[in-house]
Amino acid sequence: MKTLYLAPLLLAAAGTVLAQAPAASSTDQKPTPPPQTKSFDASAIDKTADPCTDFYQYACGNWVKNNPIPADQVRWARSFSLLGERNRYYLWQELDAASKDPKTPLQKQYGDYYAACMDTSLIDQKGLEPLKPALDRVAALKSAKDLGPLVGELAMHGDPAPLFRFGVQQDEKDSSKQIASIFQAGLSLPDRDYYLVDNPRFTRIRAEYHDHLVKMFTLAGDSADDAAKEADAVLKIETALAKGSTSRTELREPENRYHIKTLAELKDLAPDFDFTTYFKDIHVGQFQTLNVATPNYFKALNDLIASEPVDSWKSYLRWHLLHGSASDLPKGFRDENFDFFGKTLAGQKEQTPRWKQCTAQTDRALGEAVGQDWVKQHFPPSSKASMDKLVAALDKALGDDIKTLPWMSDETRKAAEAKLMLYRNKIGYPEKWRSYAALSVKRNDALGNVHREAIFDRDYNLNKLGKPVDEKEWGMTPPTVNAYYNPSQNDINFPAGILQPPFFDPDIDPAVNFGGIGVVIGHEMTHGFDDEGSKYDGKGNLREWQTADDRKKFTERTDCEVQEYGGFEAAPAHGDVAEQKLNGKLTLGENTADNGGLRIAYMALQDTLAEEGKNLDEKIDGYTEAQRYFIGFAQVWCQNQTEQSARQSALVDPHSPGKWRVNGSVQNFDEFGKAFGCKKGQPMYPEHSCRVW
Numbered sequence: 093m094k095t096l097y098l099a100p101l102l103l104a105a106a107g108t109v110l111a112q113a114p115a116a117s118s119t120d121q122k123p124t125p126p127p128q129t130k131s132f133d134a135s136a137i138d139k140t141a142d143p144c145t146d147f148y149q150y151a152c153g154n155w156v157k158n159n160p161i162p163a164d165q166v167r168w169a170r171s172f173s174l175l176g177e178r179n180r181y182y183l184w185q186e187l188d189a190a191s192k193d194p195k196t197p198l199q200k201q202y203g204d205y206y207a208a209c210m211d212t213s214l215i216d217q218k219g220l221e222p223l224k225p226a227l228d229r230v231a232a233l234k235s236a237k238d239l240g241p242l243v244g245e246l247a248m249h250g251d252p253a254p255l256f257r258f259g260v261q262q263d264e265k266d267s268s269k270q271i272a273s274i275f276q277a278g279l280s281l282p283d284r285d286y287y288l289v290d291n292p293r294f295t296r297i298r299a300e301y302h303d304h305l306v307k308m309f310t311l312a313g314d315s316a317d318d319a320a321k322e323a324d325a326v327l328k329i330e331t332a333l334a335k336g337s338t339s340r341t342e343l344r345e346p347e348n349r350y351h352i353k354t355l356a357e358l359k360d361l362a363p364d365f366d367f368t369t370y371f372k373d374i375h376v377g378q379f380q381t382l383n384v385a386t387p388n389y390f391k392a393l394n395d396l397i398a399s400e401p402v403d404s405w406k407s408y409l410r411w412h413l414l415h416g417s418a419s420d421l422p423k424g425f426r427d428e429n430f431d432f433f434g435k436t437l438a439g440q441k442e443q444t445p446r447w448k449q450c451t452a453q454t455d456r457a458l459g460e461a462v463g464q465d466w467v468k469q470h471f472p473p474s475s476k477a478s479m480d481k482l483v484a485a486l487d488k489a490l491g492d493d494i495k496t497l498p499w500m501s502d503e504t505r506k507a508a509e510a511k512l513m514l515y516r517n518k519i520g521y522p523e524k525w526r527s528y529a530a531l532s533v534k535r536n537d538a539l540g541n542v543h544r545e546a547i548f549d550r551d552y553n554l555n556k557l558g559k560p561v562d563e564k565e566w567g568m569t570p571p572t573v574n575a576y577y578n579p580s581q582n583d584i585n586f587p588a589g590i591l592q593p594p595f596f597d598p599d600i601d602p603a604v605n606f607g608g609i610g611v612v613i614g615h616e617m618t619h620g621f622d623d624e625g626s627k628y629d630g631k632g633n634l635r636e637w638q639t640a641d642d643r644k645k646f647t648e649r650t651d652c653e654v655q656e657y658g659g660f661e662a663a664p665a666h667g668d669v670a671e672q673k674l675n676g677k678l679t680l681g682e683n684t685a686d687n688g689g690l691r692i693a694y695m696a697l698q699d700t701l702a703e704e705g706k707n708l709d710e711k712i713d714g715y716t717e718a719q720r721y722f723i724g725f726a727q728v729w730c731q732n733q734t735e736q737s738a739r740q741s742a743l744v745d746p747h748s749p750g751k752w753r754v755n756g757s758v759q760n761f762d763e764f765g766k767a768f769g770c771k772k773g774q775p776m777y778p779e780h781s782c783r784v785w
């Protein structure tokens with residue numbers, strides 16, 4: 093899944109951080125509704141800056157100066173954060189009301205889920221008791237060779253079961269099939285680099301992580317000596333698993349995560365892990381072959397099973413139980429978890445208020461239940477109709493772009509057009525809502541609800557094995573401020589949450605809307621043709637459709653972007669901490685989508701204005717329509733971010749930070765330099781720029 097903003101995995105990681113904060117008194121103020129963000133904000137502009145030198149500074153400078161990061165955030169983005177907070181507020185209102193006076197069985201279910209999460213005094217009073225069955229299971233481990241049955245049993249009960257992710261997904265080479273797939277997942281820090289890279293900053297983080305492990309084990313009742321030994325064991329196992337893990341950049345290449353193997357071949361990779369019992373425990377149906385996404389990881393895991401004593405494995409699993417449950421454990425755990433993962437790693441000053449955490453947690457668990465009521469209030473049918481028109485305009489523009497691309501042969505052009513013809517789109521919310529009837533929610537059992545939800549969700553996923561693909565299913569909940577392209581389904585998806593100001597405003601001139609939601613639509617469409625998406629055909633199968641010569645030209649062009657963005661700074665050097673540059677390869681797909689989106693939304697805007705007998709030179713409030721388009725686009729990306737979080741993002745986030753999403757895109761698009769009267773050779777209007785689409 094290719095997203096517009098933070099990737100789902102990252103959201104989950106950020107969610108872990110969000111979900112750690114307890115109801116601290118200072119941050120537990122009564123919720124208030126944040127104001128709507130303007131789609132075009134002249135007061136955000138820094139008029140002392142030269143748009144041709146640094147357009148981001150020009151379009152966002154005053155906003156950046158006047159909007160410091162709130163204490164409970166690590167990144168504060170003018171569009172995503174403000175709209176996200178607003179959506180969350182209205183979601184909270186609904187949850188709060190449902191928790192007090194539910195009117196329907198569904199409201200009772202999500203109201204109780206929210207209420208249980210909010211009841212921190214009951215959570216504190218219960219101590220570790222809700223986790224005790226799982227802790228006892230881990231303590232009873234006799235031999236490292238019994239890991240398979242133990243991890244299976246933990247998963248069966250919905251407890252955090254680390255080491256790998258197992259689930260059902262579409263077959264990359266036959267998208268009509270849903271097959272089993274297994275993927276590396278054994279680390280706690282955000283990326284393998286945190287364990288493996290030797291520099292002063294990571295050395296300090298590893299020492300702080302060790303301290304955190306000791307504190308968590310101590311809180312769980314272990315002696316200081318034992319806790320120190322347990323922390324050593326966890327760090328040793330996770331470091332070895334990090335070495336065996338494939339890097340994020342390598343995983344961008346679909347072939348690097350596609351290895352169809354028989355069950356016997358999986359067992360050959362890791363003979364000491366009892367997969368037979370594990371698969372039986374989690375109640376997955378019969379299968380003979382599966383995708384082993386990261387084979388080397390499973391070899392490394394097997395080596396570790398042979399080399400590490402059983403006590404080390406107990407420490408590792410005990411840690412993952414505490415860590416994975418921290419947001420629903422007593423205050424001491426929640427505080428300590430925030431201190432490391434929130435404050436130390438990401439630079440967050442204060443814990444997120446509990447109502448925000450519980451709103452987010454309920455949305456993750458019961459999103460299509462809560463969303464049904466939410467869209468009634470926040471997504472009028474007129475928005476859907478406007479979006480249909482906008483998507484059609486962007487679709488035509490991308491078609492025109494493909495027709496006129498200078499580097500492409502006719503053969504590849506035909507194949508690209510065929511792929512575009514097969515694009516599908518989903519707007520707002522699902523046609524058919526998912527049923528939560530099988531999920532039992534108890535008002536007095538926060539952690540139990542999390543466990544039952546984990547089982548419910550896994551059963552839902554595993555039940556897809558061998559079944560036809562449901563093309564109408566959604567990968568995001570309705571209030572989410574994001575969008576995505578799914579290469580296996582070749583579809584673009586826009587949740588109701590993003591179809592509001594500042595992205596989409598029915599009352600503003602088309603230029604600003606095309607700079608906002610128009611570029612978002614163009615971004616998602618271009619994902620189907622980025623370095624990763626372009627390897628899938630219109631039916632969602634991993635299959636080359638470019639000629640060898642065109643693929644070579646395509647790669648020369650994407651290499652240009654790799655070089656360009658790889659030169660951009662994510663965080664400056666200071667003291668013994670080195671400068672952090674962006675990873676041009678990791679961010680290539682998103683940068684390509686940004687560049688393509690900006691170009692085709694501009695083409696679509698030209699068409700739309702022409703139909704109305706207007707053009708881009710007309711002025712509103714002192715700016716031409718072309719200028720308003722680019723300013724509207726840039727102001728989507730105004731943001732402040734803590735340095736810790738910016739460094740973390742540079743390693744794990746495939747999206748570039750706001751500044752480079754703006755400046756990188758405009759300097760690759762000559763129409764920008766023309767719109768602002770720049771001189772050829774100025775930074776935002778260079779002699780040589782990169783272009784893929």
Ligand SMILES: [Zn+2]
Pocket residue numbers: 094095096097615616619682685
């Ligand atoms: Zn994207």
